[in-house]
Amino acid sequence: MKYLKYKGYTGSIEYSPEDNLMYGKVLGIKGLISYEGQTGKQLEEDFKEAVDTYLEDCKEENSKPEKPFKGSFNVRIPSSLHQQAALLAMETQTSLNSLVTEAIRFRISKEV
Structure with a gap:
């Protein structure tokens, strides 16, 4: 899936065939910032305007x-998996955070 990006914010790109309309929302925040447009260009413009309005507000x-x-x-995660991960982190003299970061990075590199 492609995303819109602006001023550190990431927005989704969705399409409603019933309405013949593109729409989306800003991802990764609790608040709701939504936008729409008939074309990709309109969608991107409305996304940027929505982010700017949010920041101004x-x-x-x-x-x-x-x-x-x-x-x-x-x-x-299951406690047994937590235990295994924590022990592996200790054995490899790294933190649990570093181990999880490495595992996520590895998985994402396989998807890209």
Whole structure:
């Protein structure tokens, strides 16, 4: 899937055949920022305008904009897998975070 990118924000690209309309939302934040357009160019323009409006609103409200994909997330895994990963990290003298990062990076490199 391709994405729109602007000012550190990433947006999805969807299509509704019923409405003959492209639409999307900003990914990686809790808030909802959505946009739409009849063409790819209109979609991209509305995406950028939506991000700019969000940032302007945050500034006016003196609130900090959400940072997408902060680099921190909770993962629920079976305790036996957690144990194996923690022991492997200790044996290889690395952190559990580094081990998980390496595993995710490896998997993503196989998909790209």
